[in-house]
Amino acid sequence: MSLIIKPIRAFSDNYIWVLAAASSDLVAVVDPGDARPVLEWLQRSGKHLGAIMITHFHSDHTGGIAGLLEAFPEIPVYGPAREQIAGITHRLSEGDEVELGFLSAAFSVLDVPGHTAGHIAYLGHDVLFCGDTVFAAGCGRVFTGTFEQLANSLLRISRLPPETRLYCAHEYTLDNIGFAKWVEADNPALLQRESEVLAKAEKGIPTVPSTLAIELETNPFLRLTEQTVVAAAQQHMAELSDDPVAVFTALRQWKDREYD
Template sequence: MTIYPIRAFQDNYIWAIHNKHNLVVIDPGDAQPVIDYCQKHQLTLVSVLITHHHRDHTGGIVQLKSQFPQLTVIGPNNPAIAAVDQTVNQGDVIAIEPLQLSFEVMSIPGHTLDHIAYFGHGAVFCGDTLFHAGCGRLFEGTPQQMLASLKKLATLPDATRVYCTHEYTEANLRFANAVEPNNPLLKEVSDTVAQMRAIDLPSLPTSIAEQKRVNPFLRCTESPLAQSVANWANQQLADELSTFTHLRQWKDQF
Protein backbone atom coordinates (compact mmCIF):
# COMPACT_ATOMS: atom_id res chain seq x y z
CA MET A 1 0.00 0.00 0.00
CA THR A 2 1.30 3.42 -1.00
CA ILE A 3 0.14 6.72 0.54
CA TYR A 4 1.03 9.72 -1.58
CA PRO A 5 0.15 13.44 -1.33
CA ILE A 6 -1.53 14.79 -4.46
CA ARG A 7 -1.10 18.55 -4.25
CA ALA A 8 -4.04 20.87 -4.89
CA PHE A 9 -4.66 24.61 -4.66
CA GLN A 10 -2.04 26.50 -2.65
CA ASP A 11 -1.46 24.15 0.27
CA ASN A 12 -3.92 21.22 0.14
CA TYR A 13 -2.95 17.57 0.11
CA ILE A 14 -5.36 15.05 -1.39
CA TRP A 15 -4.09 11.85 0.20
CA ALA A 16 -3.95 8.97 -2.26
CA ILE A 17 -3.86 5.35 -1.08
CA HIS A 18 -3.26 2.76 -3.76
CA ASN A 19 -1.86 -0.59 -4.80
CA LYS A 20 -0.85 -1.43 -8.37
CA HIS A 21 -4.36 -1.08 -9.76
CA ASN A 22 -6.81 0.73 -7.49
CA LEU A 23 -6.88 4.07 -5.73
CA VAL A 24 -8.67 5.73 -2.81
CA VAL A 25 -8.42 9.48 -2.21
CA ILE A 26 -9.29 11.57 0.82
CA ASP A 27 -10.81 15.04 0.48
CA PRO A 28 -10.49 15.76 -3.26
CA GLY A 29 -11.19 19.47 -3.40
CA ASP A 30 -10.05 19.47 -7.03
CA ALA A 31 -10.70 16.63 -9.47
CA GLN A 32 -8.04 17.28 -12.11
CA PRO A 33 -4.93 16.45 -10.04
CA VAL A 34 -6.58 13.15 -9.10
CA ILE A 35 -7.45 12.37 -12.72
CA ASP A 36 -3.90 13.21 -13.78
CA TYR A 37 -2.47 10.95 -11.06
CA CYS A 38 -4.72 8.07 -12.16
CA GLN A 39 -3.67 8.44 -15.77
CA LYS A 40 0.02 8.70 -14.92
CA HIS A 41 0.00 5.56 -12.78
CA GLN A 42 -2.74 3.65 -14.66
CA LEU A 43 -4.99 3.46 -11.61
CA THR A 44 -8.74 3.13 -11.18
CA LEU A 45 -10.34 5.37 -8.58
CA VAL A 46 -12.64 3.15 -6.50
CA SER A 47 -13.44 5.21 -3.38
CA VAL A 48 -13.44 8.77 -2.09
CA LEU A 49 -13.43 9.51 1.65
CA ILE A 50 -14.64 12.92 2.85
CA THR A 51 -13.88 14.38 6.28
CA HIS A 52 -16.14 17.48 6.18
CA HIS A 53 -18.17 19.68 3.91
CA HIS A 54 -15.80 22.53 3.06
CA ARG A 55 -15.42 23.15 -0.66
CA ASP A 56 -11.65 22.67 -0.73
CA HIS A 57 -12.30 19.10 0.48
CA THR A 58 -15.34 18.23 -1.65
CA GLY A 59 -15.18 20.33 -4.82
CA GLY A 60 -13.90 17.53 -7.05
CA ILE A 61 -16.49 14.88 -6.19
CA VAL A 62 -18.98 15.44 -9.01
CA GLN A 63 -16.33 15.52 -11.74
CA LEU A 64 -14.63 12.42 -10.33
CA LYS A 65 -17.93 10.53 -10.31
CA SER A 66 -18.48 11.39 -13.94
CA GLN A 67 -14.96 10.22 -14.79
CA PHE A 68 -15.14 7.07 -12.64
CA PRO A 69 -18.81 5.97 -12.51
CA GLN A 70 -18.01 2.94 -10.37
CA LEU A 71 -16.51 4.86 -7.46
CA THR A 72 -18.14 5.07 -4.03
CA VAL A 73 -18.12 8.35 -2.12
CA ILE A 74 -18.16 8.00 1.68
CA GLY A 75 -18.60 10.92 4.04
CA PRO A 76 -20.47 12.47 6.95
CA ASN A 77 -24.24 12.80 6.94
CA ASN A 78 -24.47 16.33 5.59
CA PRO A 79 -26.69 17.23 2.61
CA ALA A 80 -24.27 20.04 1.77
CA ILE A 81 -21.88 17.40 0.39
CA ALA A 82 -22.87 16.44 -3.13
CA ALA A 83 -23.09 12.86 -4.37
CA VAL A 84 -22.26 10.95 -1.18
CA ASP A 85 -23.16 7.28 -1.61
CA GLN A 86 -22.56 6.12 1.98
CA THR A 87 -22.89 8.27 5.10
CA VAL A 88 -20.93 7.30 8.19
CA ASN A 89 -20.53 8.43 11.79
CA GLN A 90 -18.72 7.63 15.02
CA GLY A 91 -17.88 3.95 15.40
CA ASP A 92 -18.77 2.86 11.88
CA VAL A 93 -16.25 0.66 10.08
CA ILE A 94 -15.87 0.95 6.35
CA ALA A 95 -14.29 -1.67 4.10
CA ILE A 96 -12.66 -0.92 0.77
CA GLU A 97 -12.37 -4.39 -0.70
CA PRO A 98 -10.26 -3.66 -3.82
CA LEU A 99 -7.42 -2.50 -1.56
CA GLN A 100 -8.24 -4.74 1.41
CA LEU A 101 -8.57 -1.69 3.62
CA SER A 102 -10.81 -0.97 6.58
CA PHE A 103 -11.16 2.23 8.57
CA GLU A 104 -12.92 3.11 11.78
CA VAL A 105 -14.84 6.38 11.67
CA MET A 106 -14.28 8.93 14.44
CA SER A 107 -16.55 11.91 15.02
CA ILE A 108 -14.34 14.96 15.67
CA PRO A 109 -16.48 18.13 15.59
CA GLY A 110 -15.02 21.56 16.17
CA HIS A 111 -13.69 22.89 12.88
CA THR A 112 -17.12 21.95 11.51
CA LEU A 113 -19.98 20.08 13.18
CA ASP A 114 -19.93 17.26 10.61
CA HIS A 115 -16.17 16.60 10.80
CA ILE A 116 -15.03 12.97 10.91
CA ALA A 117 -11.71 11.14 10.71
CA TYR A 118 -10.73 7.74 9.33
CA PHE A 119 -8.44 5.54 11.42
CA GLY A 120 -6.82 2.30 10.31
CA HIS A 121 -3.63 0.58 9.21
CA GLY A 122 -1.56 2.73 11.55
CA ALA A 123 -2.80 6.00 10.09
CA VAL A 124 -5.46 8.61 10.75
CA PHE A 125 -6.83 10.94 8.09
CA CYS A 126 -8.11 13.87 10.11
CA GLY A 127 -8.87 16.65 7.63
CA ASP A 128 -8.68 20.07 9.29
CA THR A 129 -8.92 19.06 12.95
CA LEU A 130 -5.40 18.10 14.05
CA PHE A 131 -2.56 19.73 12.14
CA HIS A 132 1.17 19.33 12.65
CA ALA A 133 1.74 21.71 15.59
CA GLY A 134 -1.76 23.15 15.34
CA CYS A 135 -5.49 22.64 14.98
CA GLY A 136 -8.25 23.91 12.75
CA ARG A 137 -10.17 27.13 13.19
CA LEU A 138 -13.55 26.90 14.89
CA PHE A 139 -15.94 27.71 12.07
CA GLU A 140 -18.95 25.89 13.51
CA GLY A 141 -18.07 24.08 16.72
CA THR A 142 -17.17 25.26 20.20
CA PRO A 143 -13.79 25.24 21.95
CA GLN A 144 -15.12 22.47 24.18
CA GLN A 145 -15.98 20.33 21.14
CA MET A 146 -12.61 20.91 19.49
CA LEU A 147 -10.68 20.18 22.66
CA ALA A 148 -12.62 16.94 23.12
CA SER A 149 -11.95 15.96 19.50
CA LEU A 150 -8.22 16.64 19.83
CA LYS A 151 -8.08 14.64 23.06
CA LYS A 152 -9.88 11.78 21.30
CA LEU A 153 -7.27 11.78 18.52
CA ALA A 154 -4.51 11.91 21.14
CA THR A 155 -5.71 8.57 22.56
CA LEU A 156 -4.72 6.80 19.34
CA PRO A 157 -1.50 4.76 19.50
CA ASP A 158 1.61 6.95 19.60
CA ALA A 159 2.93 5.45 16.35
CA THR A 160 -0.21 6.45 14.43
CA ARG A 161 0.74 8.50 11.38
CA VAL A 162 -1.26 11.73 11.10
CA TYR A 163 -2.38 12.80 7.63
CA CYS A 164 -4.06 16.19 7.70
CA THR A 165 -5.08 18.13 4.61
CA HIS A 166 -2.99 21.31 4.66
CA GLU A 167 0.68 22.24 4.63
CA TYR A 168 0.40 24.66 7.54
CA THR A 169 3.29 23.33 9.59
CA GLU A 170 5.78 26.18 9.29
CA ALA A 171 3.14 28.79 10.22
CA ASN A 172 1.93 26.62 13.10
CA LEU A 173 5.46 26.22 14.41
CA ARG A 174 6.05 29.98 14.26
CA PHE A 175 3.05 30.37 16.54
CA ALA A 176 4.11 27.52 18.82
CA ASN A 177 7.53 29.12 19.23
CA ALA A 178 5.89 32.44 20.10
CA VAL A 179 3.88 30.71 22.81
CA GLU A 180 6.94 28.85 24.14
CA PRO A 181 10.05 30.77 23.05
CA ASN A 182 12.29 28.76 25.38
CA ASN A 183 11.19 25.29 24.27
CA PRO A 184 14.24 23.65 22.65
CA LEU A 185 12.19 20.81 21.15
CA LEU A 186 10.11 23.29 19.15
CA LYS A 187 13.26 24.87 17.77
CA GLU A 188 14.59 21.45 16.77
CA VAL A 189 11.35 20.46 15.01
CA SER A 190 11.15 23.88 13.34
CA ASP A 191 14.65 23.47 11.90
CA THR A 192 13.83 19.99 10.59
CA VAL A 193 10.60 21.14 8.95
CA ALA A 194 12.31 24.19 7.44
CA GLN A 195 14.91 21.92 5.83
CA MET A 196 12.20 19.67 4.38
CA ARG A 197 10.15 22.56 3.01
CA ALA A 198 13.25 24.19 1.53
CA ILE A 199 13.53 21.23 -0.85
CA ASP A 200 9.74 21.07 -1.33
CA LEU A 201 9.16 17.94 0.74
CA PRO A 202 5.88 17.66 2.66
CA SER A 203 6.15 18.09 6.42
CA LEU A 204 3.58 15.29 6.72
CA PRO A 205 2.78 12.79 7.96
CA THR A 206 3.57 13.52 11.55
CA SER A 207 2.69 11.14 14.40
CA ILE A 208 0.48 11.19 17.46
CA ALA A 209 3.60 10.86 19.62
CA GLU A 210 5.22 13.89 18.00
CA GLN A 211 2.06 15.94 18.35
CA LYS A 212 1.78 15.16 22.04
CA ARG A 213 5.29 16.59 22.41
CA VAL A 214 5.11 19.72 20.23
CA ASN A 215 1.48 20.70 19.54
CA PRO A 216 0.44 23.46 21.94
CA PHE A 217 -3.24 22.61 21.53
CA LEU A 218 -2.60 19.15 23.00
CA ARG A 219 -0.58 20.49 25.94
CA CYS A 220 -2.86 23.02 27.62
CA THR A 221 -2.38 21.39 31.03
CA GLU A 222 1.38 22.00 31.04
CA SER A 223 2.28 24.85 33.38
CA PRO A 224 4.75 26.87 31.25
CA LEU A 225 2.40 26.86 28.26
CA ALA A 226 -0.67 27.65 30.37
CA GLN A 227 1.16 30.55 32.02
CA SER A 228 2.21 31.91 28.63
CA VAL A 229 -1.41 31.88 27.47
CA ALA A 230 -2.55 33.53 30.71
CA ASN A 231 0.05 36.26 30.20
CA TRP A 232 -1.25 36.87 26.67
CA ALA A 233 -4.86 36.93 27.88
CA ASN A 234 -3.85 39.18 30.80
CA GLN A 235 -5.92 37.12 33.21
CA GLN A 236 -5.74 33.98 35.27
CA LEU A 237 -7.21 30.99 33.44
CA ALA A 238 -9.10 28.52 35.55
CA ASP A 239 -8.72 25.27 33.67
CA GLU A 240 -7.63 23.44 30.53
CA LEU A 241 -10.65 24.57 28.52
CA SER A 242 -10.04 28.23 29.34
CA THR A 243 -6.40 27.87 28.34
CA PHE A 244 -7.37 26.14 25.10
CA THR A 245 -10.01 28.78 24.29
CA HIS A 246 -7.58 31.67 24.70
CA LEU A 247 -4.80 29.80 22.90
CA ARG A 248 -7.09 29.39 19.89
CA GLN A 249 -8.01 33.09 20.07
CA TRP A 250 -4.31 33.97 20.18
CA LYS A 251 -3.65 31.84 17.11
CA ASP A 252 -6.57 33.46 15.27
CA GLN A 253 -4.97 36.86 15.83
CA PHE A 254 -1.37 35.80 15.31
Protein backbone atom coordinates in the same frame (compact mmCIF):
# COMPACT_ATOMS: atom_id res chain seq x y z
CA MET B 1 -1.16 -6.11 1.29
CA SER B 2 0.63 -3.09 2.60
CA LEU B 3 -0.95 0.29 2.26
CA ILE B 4 0.88 3.02 0.33
CA ILE B 5 -0.14 6.63 1.01
CA LYS B 6 0.92 9.43 -1.30
CA PRO B 7 0.13 13.15 -1.49
CA ILE B 8 -1.37 14.98 -4.43
CA ARG B 9 -0.96 18.73 -4.09
CA ALA B 10 -3.95 20.94 -4.82
CA PHE B 11 -4.54 24.70 -4.68
CA SER B 12 -1.76 26.48 -2.82
CA ASP B 13 -1.32 24.23 0.20
CA ASN B 14 -3.86 21.35 0.20
CA TYR B 15 -2.97 17.68 0.26
CA ILE B 16 -5.29 15.13 -1.33
CA TRP B 17 -4.17 11.76 0.05
CA VAL B 18 -4.08 8.73 -2.25
CA LEU B 19 -4.37 5.25 -0.74
CA ALA B 20 -2.85 2.59 -2.94
CA ALA B 21 -1.38 -0.90 -2.89
CA ALA B 22 1.17 -2.35 -5.28
CA SER B 23 -1.07 -5.29 -6.14
CA SER B 24 -4.24 -3.27 -6.80
CA ASP B 25 -5.28 -1.26 -9.86
CA LEU B 26 -7.70 0.72 -7.70
CA VAL B 27 -6.91 3.56 -5.30
CA ALA B 28 -8.91 5.69 -2.89
CA VAL B 29 -8.55 9.44 -2.32
CA VAL B 30 -9.22 11.51 0.78
CA ASP B 31 -10.66 15.03 0.48
CA PRO B 32 -10.34 15.71 -3.26
CA GLY B 33 -10.90 19.47 -3.36
CA ASP B 34 -10.06 19.45 -7.06
CA ALA B 35 -10.63 16.65 -9.60
CA ARG B 36 -7.98 17.68 -12.11
CA PRO B 37 -4.78 16.83 -10.18
CA VAL B 38 -6.35 13.52 -9.13
CA LEU B 39 -7.27 12.60 -12.71
CA GLU B 40 -3.75 13.55 -13.84
CA TRP B 41 -2.23 11.41 -11.07
CA LEU B 42 -4.42 8.46 -12.08
CA GLN B 43 -3.44 8.82 -15.71
CA ARG B 44 0.28 8.93 -14.87
CA SER B 45 0.10 5.93 -12.56
CA GLY B 46 -2.27 3.81 -14.66
CA LYS B 47 -4.59 3.35 -11.67
CA HIS B 48 -8.34 3.79 -11.39
CA LEU B 49 -10.36 5.36 -8.64
CA GLY B 50 -12.20 2.93 -6.34
CA ALA B 51 -13.50 5.17 -3.55
CA ILE B 52 -13.59 8.73 -2.19
CA MET B 53 -13.40 9.56 1.53
CA ILE B 54 -14.45 13.01 2.78
CA THR B 55 -13.76 14.49 6.23
CA HIS B 56 -15.92 17.65 6.11
CA PHE B 57 -17.93 19.85 3.77
CA HIS B 58 -15.48 22.68 2.95
CA SER B 59 -15.10 23.11 -0.80
CA ASP B 60 -11.31 22.71 -0.78
CA HIS B 61 -12.01 19.13 0.42
CA THR B 62 -15.10 18.33 -1.66
CA GLY B 63 -14.86 20.41 -4.86
CA GLY B 64 -13.51 17.49 -6.90
CA ILE B 65 -16.24 14.97 -6.08
CA ALA B 66 -18.47 15.81 -9.07
CA GLY B 67 -15.62 15.72 -11.58
CA LEU B 68 -14.32 12.41 -10.23
CA LEU B 69 -17.80 10.88 -10.32
CA GLU B 70 -18.09 11.85 -13.97
CA ALA B 71 -15.03 9.74 -14.69
CA PHE B 72 -15.88 6.98 -12.15
CA PRO B 73 -19.68 7.07 -11.76
CA GLU B 74 -20.26 3.97 -9.64
CA ILE B 75 -17.75 4.38 -6.85
CA PRO B 76 -18.66 4.79 -3.18
CA VAL B 77 -18.24 8.25 -1.67
CA TYR B 78 -17.87 8.19 2.11
CA GLY B 79 -18.50 11.30 4.15
CA PRO B 80 -19.90 12.76 7.34
CA ALA B 81 -23.54 11.99 8.19
CA ARG B 82 -24.05 15.38 9.82
CA GLU B 83 -23.06 17.56 6.85
CA GLN B 84 -24.79 18.14 3.51
CA ILE B 85 -22.39 17.20 0.72
CA ALA B 86 -23.51 16.43 -2.84
CA GLY B 87 -22.44 13.02 -4.10
CA ILE B 88 -21.99 11.24 -0.75
CA THR B 89 -23.26 7.65 -0.96
CA HIS B 90 -22.30 6.47 2.55
CA ARG B 91 -23.09 8.86 5.41
CA LEU B 92 -20.85 8.00 8.34
CA SER B 93 -20.54 8.79 12.01
CA GLU B 94 -18.75 7.53 15.12
CA GLY B 95 -18.21 3.79 15.13
CA ASP B 96 -18.96 3.18 11.46
CA GLU B 97 -16.44 1.20 9.41
CA VAL B 98 -15.14 1.82 5.89
CA GLU B 99 -14.03 -1.34 4.11
CA LEU B 100 -11.79 -0.80 1.10
CA GLY B 101 -11.71 -4.38 -0.14
CA PHE B 102 -9.54 -3.53 -3.14
CA LEU B 103 -6.79 -2.40 -0.76
CA SER B 104 -7.50 -4.98 1.98
CA ALA B 105 -7.87 -1.92 4.20
CA ALA B 106 -10.45 -0.89 6.76
CA PHE B 107 -10.93 2.31 8.73
CA SER B 108 -13.12 3.20 11.65
CA VAL B 109 -14.86 6.55 11.78
CA LEU B 110 -14.31 9.04 14.60
CA ASP B 111 -16.54 12.05 15.18
CA VAL B 112 -14.11 14.97 15.61
CA PRO B 113 -16.30 18.09 15.50
CA GLY B 114 -15.01 21.61 16.08
CA HIS B 115 -13.51 22.93 12.83
CA THR B 116 -16.93 22.06 11.41
CA ALA B 117 -19.82 20.65 13.42
CA GLY B 118 -19.94 17.32 11.57
CA HIS B 119 -16.23 16.73 10.87
CA ILE B 120 -15.16 13.06 10.88
CA ALA B 121 -11.76 11.34 10.77
CA TYR B 122 -10.72 7.91 9.49
CA LEU B 123 -8.55 5.69 11.71
CA GLY B 124 -6.86 2.45 10.69
CA HIS B 125 -3.47 0.86 9.97
CA ASP B 126 -1.81 3.24 12.52
CA VAL B 127 -2.97 6.15 10.36
CA LEU B 128 -5.45 8.96 11.02
CA PHE B 129 -6.88 11.05 8.19
CA CYS B 130 -7.84 14.05 10.25
CA GLY B 131 -8.79 16.67 7.64
CA ASP B 132 -8.65 20.15 9.19
CA THR B 133 -8.95 19.06 12.84
CA VAL B 134 -5.29 18.78 13.77
CA PHE B 135 -2.41 20.06 11.64
CA ALA B 136 1.29 19.45 12.02
CA ALA B 137 2.22 21.75 14.94
CA GLY B 138 -1.25 23.33 14.94
CA CYS B 139 -4.98 22.80 14.57
CA GLY B 140 -7.89 23.99 12.47
CA ARG B 141 -9.89 27.13 13.09
CA VAL B 142 -13.34 26.95 14.62
CA PHE B 143 -15.88 27.53 11.83
CA THR B 144 -19.26 25.84 12.22
CA GLY B 145 -18.33 23.88 15.36
CA THR B 146 -17.44 25.20 18.80
CA PHE B 147 -14.22 25.74 20.72
CA GLU B 148 -15.34 23.15 23.26
CA GLN B 149 -15.95 20.59 20.51
CA LEU B 150 -12.56 21.16 18.91
CA ALA B 151 -10.79 21.01 22.30
CA ASN B 152 -12.45 17.68 23.08
CA SER B 153 -11.66 16.31 19.60
CA LEU B 154 -7.99 17.24 20.06
CA LEU B 155 -7.91 15.72 23.55
CA ARG B 156 -9.34 12.56 22.10
CA ILE B 157 -6.78 12.43 19.28
CA SER B 158 -4.01 13.01 21.85
CA ARG B 159 -4.97 9.71 23.51
CA LEU B 160 -4.52 7.60 20.35
CA PRO B 161 -1.39 5.41 20.17
CA PRO B 162 1.65 7.73 19.85
CA GLU B 163 2.90 5.91 16.76
CA THR B 164 -0.26 6.97 14.87
CA ARG B 165 0.66 8.90 11.72
CA LEU B 166 -1.42 12.04 11.24
CA TYR B 167 -2.37 12.87 7.66
CA CYS B 168 -3.81 16.36 7.75
CA ALA B 169 -5.02 18.21 4.67
CA HIS B 170 -2.76 21.27 4.51
CA GLU B 171 0.94 22.16 4.45
CA TYR B 172 0.85 24.69 7.29
CA THR B 173 3.68 23.28 9.39
CA LEU B 174 6.25 26.05 9.22
CA ASP B 175 3.66 28.73 9.83
CA ASN B 176 2.23 26.76 12.76
CA ILE B 177 5.67 26.37 14.31
CA GLY B 178 5.93 30.16 14.38
CA PHE B 179 2.93 30.37 16.69
CA ALA B 180 4.01 27.31 18.68
CA LYS B 181 7.20 29.25 19.48
CA TRP B 182 5.10 32.14 20.82
CA VAL B 183 3.62 29.59 23.24
CA GLU B 184 6.76 27.62 24.09
CA ALA B 185 9.83 29.52 22.96
CA ASP B 186 12.16 27.24 24.92
CA ASN B 187 10.73 23.84 23.96
CA PRO B 188 13.82 21.99 22.63
CA ALA B 189 11.73 19.45 20.69
CA LEU B 190 9.97 22.33 18.95
CA LEU B 191 13.23 24.05 18.00
CA GLN B 192 14.59 20.75 16.68
CA ARG B 193 11.42 20.27 14.66
CA GLU B 194 11.68 23.76 13.24
CA SER B 195 15.12 23.07 11.80
CA GLU B 196 13.95 19.75 10.31
CA VAL B 197 10.86 21.37 8.77
CA LEU B 198 12.91 24.28 7.37
CA ALA B 199 15.27 21.82 5.66
CA LYS B 200 12.33 19.98 4.09
CA ALA B 201 10.57 23.20 3.09
CA GLU B 202 13.69 24.41 1.24
CA LYS B 203 13.59 21.23 -0.85
CA GLY B 204 9.82 21.32 -1.35
CA ILE B 205 9.38 18.05 0.56
CA PRO B 206 6.02 17.61 2.37
CA THR B 207 6.28 17.90 6.15
CA VAL B 208 3.12 15.81 6.53
CA PRO B 209 2.44 13.19 7.83
CA SER B 210 3.81 13.56 11.29
CA THR B 211 3.34 11.18 14.19
CA LEU B 212 1.21 11.78 17.24
CA ALA B 213 4.39 11.32 19.31
CA ILE B 214 5.97 14.36 17.59
CA GLU B 215 2.79 16.39 17.99
CA LEU B 216 2.58 15.56 21.69
CA GLU B 217 6.07 17.05 22.11
CA THR B 218 5.67 20.13 19.92
CA ASN B 219 2.04 21.03 19.11
CA PRO B 220 0.65 23.43 21.74
CA PHE B 221 -2.93 22.43 20.87
CA LEU B 222 -2.11 18.84 21.87
CA ARG B 223 -0.22 19.98 25.00
CA LEU B 224 -3.12 21.63 26.82
CA THR B 225 -2.15 20.22 30.22
CA GLU B 226 1.57 21.13 30.03
CA GLN B 227 2.47 23.77 32.59
CA THR B 228 4.34 25.92 30.06
CA VAL B 229 1.34 25.94 27.71
CA VAL B 230 -1.14 26.69 30.50
CA ALA B 231 1.05 29.55 31.71
CA ALA B 232 1.34 31.05 28.21
CA ALA B 233 -2.44 30.88 27.75
CA GLN B 234 -3.01 32.48 31.16
CA GLN B 235 -0.91 35.47 30.12
CA HIS B 236 -3.43 36.11 27.34
CA MET B 237 -6.65 35.61 29.24
CA ALA B 238 -7.19 36.92 32.73
CA GLU B 239 -8.54 34.54 35.38
CA LEU B 240 -8.03 31.52 33.12
CA SER B 241 -8.34 28.15 34.83
CA ASP B 242 -6.15 25.20 33.85
CA ASP B 243 -9.13 23.32 32.41
CA PRO B 244 -7.93 22.03 29.00
CA VAL B 245 -11.01 23.32 27.17
CA ALA B 246 -10.42 26.80 28.60
CA VAL B 247 -6.71 26.64 27.80
CA PHE B 248 -7.48 25.54 24.24
CA THR B 249 -9.99 28.34 23.74
CA ALA B 250 -7.53 30.95 24.98
CA LEU B 251 -4.75 29.63 22.72
CA ARG B 252 -6.94 29.36 19.63
CA GLN B 253 -8.41 32.86 20.13
CA TRP B 254 -4.94 34.31 20.76
CA LYS B 255 -3.71 32.79 17.47
CA ASP B 256 -6.82 33.98 15.57
CA ARG B 257 -6.46 37.48 16.94
CA GLU B 258 -2.74 38.11 16.75
CA TYR B 259 -1.01 35.54 14.56
CA ASP B 260 -3.19 34.68 11.57
